[in-house]
Amino acid sequence: MAKNGKKVVIDRYKCAYCGACIAVCKFNANELIETFVVIDEEKCNVCMACVKTCPMGALAVVEE
Amino acid sequence: MYDVVVVGAGPAGSMAAKTAAENGLDVLMVEKRQEIGVPVRCAEGVSKAELAEFVEIDKKWIAAEVIGAKIYSPDGSEVILSEEQAGNEVGYILERKIFDRYLARLAAKAGADVIVKTSAVDLIRKDDIVKVKLRKMGEEWEVESKIVIGADGVESRIGKLAGIDTTLKLSEIESCVQYLMNNIDFDPNYTYFWIGNEIAPGGYIWLFPKGENAANVGIGVMPAKAKRKPKEYLDNFIKQKFEDGKIVEIVAGGVPVKGEIKTAVADNVMLAGDAAHHADPITGGGIINAMKAGKYAGIVAAQAIESKNYSAEFLRRYDMLWKNDFGQKLRRNKILQEKILKMDDKTLNKLARSLAGKNLGEMSVRSIVIALIKANPRLLWDIKDLFY
Ligand SMILES: Cc1cc2nc3c(=O)[nH]c(=O)nc-3n(C[C@H](O)[C@H](O)[C@H](O)COP(=O)(O)OP(=O)(O)OC[C@H]3O[C@@H](n4cnc5c(N)ncnc54)[C@H](O)[C@@H]3O)c2cc1C
Numbered sequence: 163m164a165k166n167g168k169k170v171v172i173d174r175y176k177c178a179y180c181g182a183c184i185a186v187c188k189f190n191a192n193e194l195i196e197t198f199v200v201i202d203e204e205k206c207n208v209c210m211a212c213v214k215t216c217p218m219g220a221l222a223v224v225e226e
Numbered sequence: 227m228y229d230v231v232v233v234g235a236g237p238a239g240s241m242a243a244k245t246a247a248e249n250g251l252d253v254l255m256v257e258k259r260q261e262i263g264v265p266v267r268c269a270e271g272v273s274k275a276e277l278a279e280f281v282e283i284d285k286k287w288i289a290a291e292v293i294g295a296k297i298y299s300p301d302g303s304e305v306i307l308s309e310e311q312a313g314n315e316v317g318y319i320l321e322r323k324i325f326d327r328y329l330a331r332l333a334a335k336a337g338a339d340v341i342v343k344t345s346a347v348d349l350i351r352k353d354d355i356v357k358v359k360l361r362k363m364g365e366e367w368e369v370e371s372k373i374v375i376g377a378d379g380v381e382s383r384i385g386k387l388a389g390i391d392t393t394l395k396l397s398e399i400e401s402c403v404q405y406l407m408n409n410i411d412f413d414p415n416y417t418y419f420w421i422g423n424e425i426a427p428g429g430y431i432w433l434f435p436k437g438e439n440a441a442n443v444g445i446g447v448m449p450a451k452a453k454r455k456p457k458e459y460l461d462n463f464i465k466q467k468f469e470d471g472k473i474v475e476i477v478a479g480g481v482p483v484k485g486e487i488k489t490a491v492a493d494n495v496m497l498a499g500d501a502a503h504h505a506d507p508i509t510g511g512g513i514i515n516a517m518k519a520g521k522y523a524g525i526v527a528a529q530a531i532e533s534k535n536y537s538a539e540f541l542r543r544y545d546m547l548w549k550n551d552f553g554q555k556l557r558r559n560k561i562l563q564e565k566i567l568k569m570d571d572k573t574l575n576k577l578a579r580s581l582a583g584k585n586l587g588e589m590s591v592r593s594i595v596i597a598l599i600k601a602n603p604r605l606l607w608d609i610k611d612l613f614y
Pocket residue numbers: 233234235236237238239256257258259263267268269270271272344345346347377378379380381382383402403404444477478479480481498499500501505510511512513514516
């Protein structure tokens with residue numbers, strides 16, 4: 163998917179594995195497995211919903 | 227083949243599994259975490275009377291009792307809702323780590339199978355039944371079931387897999403952080419709430435006592451309104467109010483504040499609790515509604531199995547049950563929430579001041595709003611019929 167060379171990355175040191183980012187992803191591009199958030203880059207549309215929702219500031223968009 | 231597979235072992239899932247098993251059904255409850263109830267995503271406050279309708283109260287999972295609430299507007303005006311004296315506690319602060327496990331054990335005792343560290347990852351409907359794909363420690367397999375109850379919380383995927391769109395918009399979720407704090411000073415008979423667009427945009431800050439000098443101090447903000455992360459707002463507040471407090475636990479989470487959804491059923495599937503956005507849009511409280519919904523889903527599952535009818539059409543009676551119980555309150559509080567979201571701090575101060583010094587008695591959203599309408603008829607005229 164075209165994302166202008168951007169992608170979402172997670173800072174595992176900040177993540178509190180709360181699942182809020184999963185609730186707002188309409189592309190089903192992320193999953194919380196126990197304490198481990200995985201983002202499926204194929205499905206992710208870099209819509210930023212999860213980045214804006216994360217209570218800990220653990221998600222960010224970076225240039226690929 | 228199971229009669230019912232329950233996905234998620236929170237209050238909704240455990241109540242659903244317990245109720246279905248008590249009705250003689252073959253039940254499997256699947257929880258993806260390795261420890262039920264941990265990590266906690268909750269401030270743990272519940273109404274004493276409502277909880278007592280479901281379970282016998284056990285001191286093992288009660289951390290504190292409170293007689294009321296104190297609410298503060300941005301300029302510090304105080305509104306009190308409480309019983310006149312201690313001894314009339316109306317609310318409990320739970321120890322959810324213990325409470326959630328207790329409920330899961332009630333389900334197991336009733337006869338439900340329980341597996342942990344196992345995720346439900348897919349649903350395939352086939353000839354009137356569902357295959358639920360499970361994954362445990364990297365291994366995948368399928369179980370067959372007539373009915374699936376999605377009690378998988380705010381991050382629910384069961385709804386989406388069944389065709390119910392449960393994705394929350396940035397104006398439909400509260401992004402929350404909470405600290406369990408020690409060495410702080412407050413009156414342990416009360417819960418505390420601080421509101422204001424500067425301190426907690428689209429949400430509020432809370433303090434719920436957990437015993438002597440210890441409390442859950444947390445914040446929820448609405449991502450659509452907040453300029454910063456909830457953690458920054460909370461840290462700011464704590465620096466001013468509880469500088470010497472010690473943080474012994476961090477909790478994060480999301481609460482659905484969307485209000486009533488149209489339907490929580492699809493063919494073979496019912497959603498209960500946060501998965502169906504059953505949490506209250508004003509308070510964010512969701513434990514009791516989750517338990518109610520789980521129980522209703524268990525009852526309807528038993529009826530469906532008896533009638534051999536698992537169609538969405540049949541399962542609509544579950545929608546009827548939860549909507550008749552608390553659907554109207556979700557609708558009402560959503561309208562109230564939208565109204566409050568538009569208020570600036572000046573208006574919030576004005577409203578709080580109009581009630582300052584009075585004790586409003588009963589600890590409920592309704593009693594605050596009715597008092598506010600009496601004191602400020604014009605500001606709230608348009609919503610008065612919802613509350614009388
Ligand atoms: C910070 C915060 C404070 C809160 N404070 C209060 C409060 O004071 N009072 C109150 O009443 N409510 C409060 N709430 C809301 C309350 O916590 C929820 O409404 C309640 O837990 C909902 O129960 P549930 O059973 O629907 O979901 P949950 O308790 O979230 O349980 C869902 C379970 O499903 C599991 N799961 C998810 N996906 C899968 C899968 N694919 N496979 C298997 N298992 C899965 C999860 O691991 C989880 O254990 C608060 C919420 C937050 C975030």
